[in-house]
Amino acid sequence: MAEVARMARVGRAVVTGWRRALPGFPDPVAGSDVHPRFDRRAVAAWLLAHDKLTVPHTLATAVLSVTAAGVDALRIRPADPELRLADDVDGTDRVSGWTEPADAEALARASGAAWGMTVRRLAVPGFGAVAVTGDVRVSEHTASAGGVFVELSWPARVRGRADSASGIVRHALAHAPGEGCPCARHACGGIVPASWCAEHGATASPVMEWHPGGGIRCAELTQDREGALTASP
Numbered sequence: 001m002a003e004v005a006r007m008a009r010v011g012r013a014v015v016t017g018w019r020r021a022l023p024g025f026p027d028p029v030a031g032s033d034v035h036p037r038f039d040r041r042a043v044a045a046w047l048l049a050h051d052k053l054t055v056p057h058t059l060a061t062a063v064l065s066v067t068a069a070g071v072d073a074l075r076i077r078p079a080d081p082e083l084r085l086a087d088d089v090d091g092t093d094r095v096s097g098w099t100e101p102a103d104a105e106a107l108a109r110a111s112g113a114a115w116g117m118t119v120r121r122l123a124v125p126g127f128g129a130v131a132v133t134g135d136v137r138v139s140e141h142t143a144s145a146g147g148v149f150v151e152l153s154w155p156a157r158v159r160g161r162a163d164s165a166s167g168i169v170r171h172a173l174a175h176a177p178g179e180g181c182p183c184a185r186h187a188c189g190g191i192v193p194a195s196w197c198a199e200h201g202a203t204a205s206p207v208m209e210w211h212p213g214g215g216i217r218c219a220e221l222t223q224d225r226e227g228a229l230t231a232s233p
């Protein structure tokens with residue numbers, strides 16, 4: 001219900017009123033009486049048919065830079081953005097917002113590229129900038145009179161913190177961190193291999209587990225290590 005209200009840019013009570021008073025509001029497909037869940041497409045279609053979907057006259061915008069194989073890099077500013085980050089490594093992250101039709105089309109093209117899109121940088125007000133190593137797809141695309149509501153989603157495990165210049169920095173978990181290793185070390189136990197490190201330089205990558213720095217896996221590992229440190233005498 002909250003999401004329907006957000007899409008239509010009205011209060012939740014208004015949506016409750018529509019469900020009661022207007023014909024044809026979609027039936028819930030899951031959830032409970034108190035927390036009904038609806039099919040997004042069905043709701044969007046109903047909102048459009050009843051003239052409830054308007055272009056946001058909003059202030060907040062996100063900045064989204066994406067790349068994909070064989071497509072020009074894109075930099076767009078979705079309006080009224082909403083970012084939902086999973087707290088589970090197996091979960092799905094989502095970001096939605098309103099875009100110009102041309103931007104929505106460009107995103108759809110990039111989404112169809114092999115391996116989907118890579119988010120070089122996504123800055124949503126109220127969140128630290130994130131980056132995603134790949135597998136980003138358009139999961140929702142609803143056109144209305146003056147704009148397109150677009151949602152992108154990706155597996156949470158490939159999200160990390162956006163570095164100012166290079167997008168995402170990947171951490172490697174070395175099986176045997178050797179002596180005299182010059183690689184940068186991080187709280188998760190991961191390193192960013194220095195090419196001149198005899199042990200972890202360019203040749204070592206296949207034997208290490210990689211994860212996006214500042215991502216959910218990185219946080220998990222950091223927690224485990226801190227737990228282990230406090231537990232040990």
Ligand SMILES: [Zn+2]
Pocket residue numbers: 181182183191193194197198199200201
């Ligand atoms: Zn090293």
Ligand SMILES: [Zn+2]
Pocket residue numbers: 171186188189190211212213214217218219221
């Ligand atoms: Zn890490």
